[in-house]
Amino acid sequence: MAIHERSLVEQERILRKERLVVDGVDVSGDWNLIILPRVIEDYDLDFAKEVAESPDGKTITQCYQCSYCTASCPVHNYWDDRYNPRHFIYLARLGMVDELQKRADVIWRCVSCHKCTHRCPKGVLVEEVLKVILRAMAKRGLIEEYPSKKFDKFFTESVLEYGRIEDGELLLGWVEKQGYKLFKDPILKKPVPLIGDAPLWLKQLMLKPIKSMNVGFLMLNAKHMLFHPRTKNWNKFKQVLRKAMEEEGALK
Amino acid sequence: MSSVLVVGAGPTGLAAARGLAKLGIKTILLEKDSELGGNPIKNHYHTLIPRKLKPSQVLGPYIREVQESKNVTLYLNTELVSCEGEVGNFKVGLSNGKTETVGAIVVATGFEHFDPKRKGELGYGLYPDVITNLELERMFSQEGKLYRPSNKQLPKRVAFVFCVGSRDRQLGVTNVHCCRYGCALSGLQGSEIREHYPDVDVFCYYMDVRTYGTWEYPFYWAPQEEYGVRYVRGRIAEITYSPADGRLRVKHEDTIVQRPAEVPMDLVVLVLGMEPSEGTKKVAKILGLKQDKDSRFLVPSDESGSNIVSNKEGIFIAGACKGPIDIESCLSEGEAAALEAAAVINTKVGV
């Protein structure tokens, strides 16, 4: 059976079967196609409670949906309107897990600028609450390990290794981790992002300081990339820190 | 000395009669029912907003003073049937056969709770577990426990359906107003449920949450933040029953998610609107008082800045006969009406 205006029906709600028996009646043939309803049939209150009862998630109950947060959020304003902290709060609070899952591709995009938290008239710790929602989703396998978490790990490793971060290395290392092939100079094996397969945006980004002839900045970065500076006595401290963080479960 | 007639012995009428009696003015207090106190007493309200006191705490002292005052003549089970004359000399006929002469009249005939049977789609009267917020008050105040009428068990989930009989043109132009108390009372009832039964989940289905003024914190923020009452945006359009699990379904569109929803509930509480009482409509006719053309509530005179002064000289209107109002404001309006009436009959007020 054909569906008119197919574009109006989401793919996941269309059920097509070669043979179909409903209540003991064989309806194969004409009636082999079912469109599942859009109706919300229940709330997943266990999910909602898990979020609201975790120490960082408590303030979720305070939200009154004014959307001060979303109006302030750079990710919503400049990137994708499907990223909407107010809406995530509403969905999580009623346990509308399938709706959250529909946004699994954007929900981790928070850049932790904390504008939402600083402005919320109800004192919701929005940024923290969103992280709790993410964790609860990840725990249930509703969302893959999200790229921002992967980045956090990469960042942490860099800090653990050197006691500090080095912008160029962090950026280029992360770009490589995303699967881009960067050209490396043959001697020091350091990436040279201006040539080769580096993505266009990266080339443009690297060209900016060159164009503006910010010589000091260029020299400093080049020096840091070549001779990676470390915090003094870092090696000793690093072992203690790593052990402590492992015990806390902070490196998971 | 001329006396004053007060029609209605709810909070407003009691406050007016008590005020007049204190000023030493002879007062006739009419009440069509057999007891004093109006809706809060008759319908066994449990806790009053905004001070969370019991009706006996708020109205008890008024009732006692009125009953004990030698200046008040009380006629229970009595209605106003006729009125002639003018300010300073009204001849009023009462349903008990008496005729009295009074200098001024205070109308405090109040409101009536909306009859939810008029919204058939909400299943009231059809499904025992669909109850009114009045019945919930009675459950608390008379029986001291929460239960589903169908099986006497504790519900797992309770839904409050806001604006039943309010803000509704479908009922005719008479019910376009907001009940003013419903959101706040639901916040309070929801909090009471959560306080005593922390395992019961409570949902409020709203279009707007109208907890104005200082009511915002205690009746909206606290229910959410301190008691975990959940607010869902969408007006319940239909209530159905599922024989398979014996639970109700509240049908609505979640307007934030923009999806239709049919969520299971064990007990559904309809938040009833307010309408002018039969008494208010009757008295308006007898006294020739101006009414709002849609709602039929009484409206004050445009000639006066005071909202107590009616279009008839010497007749004052106070409380819920003019529209939804909270009990404490009723008391204040009753007192204001007493003052106006006292001034009209030109009584010297001794200190």
Ligand code: SF4
């Ligand atoms: S600003 Fe605060 S109260 Fe408003 S929608 Fe965002 S989290 Fe909720």
Ligand code: SF4
């Ligand atoms: S912290 Fe995240 S959610 Fe909040 S405003 Fe910034 S990007 Fe948006």
Ligand code: SF4
């Ligand atoms: S007070 Fe609340 S429940 Fe009552 S009519 Fe107004 S919005 Fe609806």
